[in-house]
Amino acid sequence: MVVTLRPEIAALPPYRQGRMASDDAFKLSSNENPNPTHPAILAAIAESNLNRYPDGAATALRARLAERAGVSIDEVHVGAGSASILYQLVQAAAGAGDEVVYPWRSFEAYPGIVTVSGATSVRVPNLAGGLHDLDGMAAAITDRTRVVIVCSPNNPTSTLVTAAQFSAFMAKVPQTVLVILDEAYFEFVTDPHAVNGLRELENHPNLVVLRTFSKAFGLAGLRVGWAVGASYILDAARSAAIPLAVTEPAQLAALAALEVEADLLAGVDDLIARRGRVVAGLAEAGWSIPDPHGNFVWFATGDESTAVAAMFEDDGIVGRVFADDGIRVSIGEEGSVERLLSSAARVVGTLPRAVENARLG
Template structure:
């Protein structure tokens, strides 16, 4: 006789990590920063006391981040990646009978986190082109809505929310509903019209902003993210957190990364320039892809997704496949650019219908 589990949890597919790549291929499936860690970060990690527990409050790091954001330290929270903080926020605000509204497609962890909390997902389809339909998201709010998730740049479509769009949206959100602005890819945004969560915090008492060290700072393997928002909301998230989840190596690495941020930003600028070349090359080859604002691009290949992914893989390009919808391709090493563009051009010749799907998507 088997152990009785929660049926909704047992039915959930586990989170799938981006596929690994063979030695001769490029792993562009996980939105990782291709640059190796900065020597200062490695040196900081080496000083960790692995036989001792970490500072569970991440005091030094939160103090530094509070200075950066211009807020009191109790309005900053650190977690084992921004997704762990998101899980804590959802659990703190929503439970059985409650609803969490979010765009779809978006970050695939969203439905998992909502279900684990016992709440109900309300998925609002994106607009053609992959942008959030904020009007429809606002219209989806009911008296059961407890949390709304906004992802900008959106993962996996790489589209963004402008400041004007966010203001119009927030004007329709009741102040009792928690809005989480997921800005994991904020450092890759160059559009001057894009929303900046830190600027918006002063305008909305029901807003929490998520950032991470995984992408621009290149610390994905150490799992460390942070949030800024009202202290009482973050206190509730801290109560829902697994104790001591943010390790000392992660805290030390994040502090070191902030010290060498100017150098790390040079790497971000390189990825942004590389992203522009990828976007231009894909467009020239005949693809219609949303203008990318994260460190990735989106192929809306629809029913041809599996076939497109197979052709890309034949050429040594491993992307993140969303069956029947599309493929997310991270901006990787410089050497990956020409191979990706050549492979994408081959797809146009081999599967012209896939290009048409992308245009319609």
Template sequence: MTSPVRLRPEIAALPPYRQGKQAAADAFKLSSNENPFEPLPGVVEALRGAVAVNRYPDASASALRAALAEKWGVTTDEVHVGAGSVSLLNQFVLAAAAPGDEVVYAWRSFEAYPGIVTVSGATSVPVPLRTDGSHDLDAMAAAVTDRTRLVIVCSPNNPTGTTVSTHDFETFMAAVPNDLLVVLDEAYAEFVTADDAVRGGSLTERHPNLVVLRTFSKAYGLAALRVGYAIGASSVLDAARATAIPLSVTEQGQAAALASLELEGELLDRVARLATLRDQVRQALLDQGWSVPDAQGNFVWLATGDDTARAAEVFERHGIVVRAFAPEGLRITIGEPASVDGLLRAARELRGDTSS
């Protein structure tokens, strides 16, 4: 549709972010990487206490920042809270990159990355994943030029689920300029069970150019409340804070996040159960003959290639709504245990085995 006003041509051509498809009442929505568990009673109680919707929230999220600083052993100035980790990433890209600059990231990765870079006016430099769905950090380091202002590393990678090892990440950090901003997107870190996976929270002191992103949307089950946070050098976080839309984190979101930290043990027990189910689903898919990357998030990846659109229809016919990234593959969230039978039936049909 032709716009009645003059727009930036690259923005007019940019497709908006598309949310995972909603599910019918009799289907399972496994398209958005949501946590299937209902909020804990303590979290619900905290939300009930945060009802002063006629008042603005604490703009600095000071109580939540203090709690997170204590959790990670940093100062409150080294914690920044925003409306989800994707909102924070947008702030860091705006703070670091402008027209003529470049942002390097692996591809395929989180589908919001290209749009965020385009909106900033910078240029995307996507680096293909390895054949096993993992980051090619050597190639990413080689893609860095004097125009590069930011590199995004996603571990576990959305949508393939693979992680970056601590050794490989440290090698990468040594290979790139120490004044280049590196953002480690760890939205799914709580689901990781691989011993060698990088844990960014322990590395920011050693690497002042590193910022780590986390979120309460996934493991903590607060997707609707939009609360994420960043850990890094205060001067870098201040630059992001300068680009932020004021008052974008609600008091309800902060209250629920604080309650979730107090109930973290119980919540992470749920995460462990989801990780166990994830491993079981992946093994069942491997047994069917699928090649499934080492899944370390709360989802699995099926490389269905040019058959992706039809594959998504097969899953939907079995009551499973998945996220299709044509022409590459399907991302399937680990949701309710009751969804597994339909998931595996659909996958088996796609493999050509309809015997059960």
């Protein structure tokens, strides 16, 4: 005899973390910030009282974020990473018989989050170049749709949604449908036409914006994400949350990160410049990739993806492979740039079909 489980959960593959790397390779599979932790953050963590439970409401951090966003504290929610808040929002809004619309390919956790809620995924394929098909997503909304997820910059294609595109899209979405704008990589965007979720909230009461401290602020190991939206929606998310999930070290680190934000964003500027050199080098080698707006680049290598990833790994570059779709490679340490470009150039001469796939993808 075996325990009876929900069959859709038993069949669901668990979220797969980016592969680890050997000592002589660069781990560019998880979109981590390669810059060392700021001393002020380390000092803040050292003040933690680990024998005590954290403030379950993350009051100080929410107050600081509310001030930053120009909203009330009740319109801010903090979770153990923005993915956990996404999970809570979907749990709060969608269940059996409901639908959740999202682009595909996008963040790999989306399908699992929807399945666990009991709802049905409606995946809308991206356009050529990895862009969201916002018209297709709007057309996919039915009377069963409860949530729509937009990801900008999109993970893993690194493409973005412009403010004009987002406004046109929102005009087609019923206000009874929750729209979640996932902006985990917002700080890496330099395009002035890109959507900025915090600026859109006033016009769209059914919108919740997700941000995170994991990427630009370098706190991936502590898991701190935040959301801004209508208080009643976030109250529902709070009701679906695991109590006390955001630890005191995480809260103190996030507060300290906000105090040294200028230093951290200077590091982001360095990564953006490094990203530009990667893009230029790939183009010179003969690659065509989507213009990246996150801290990663996307190789739409199609059915050659596994072979290309193996070549990258032989050269000390560990990327994130999405079988038969492509490879996502994070912008990492300075030393990774020449190694990536050298390996990518070797692929051009060895697997020309992969390069052709990327050109068409």
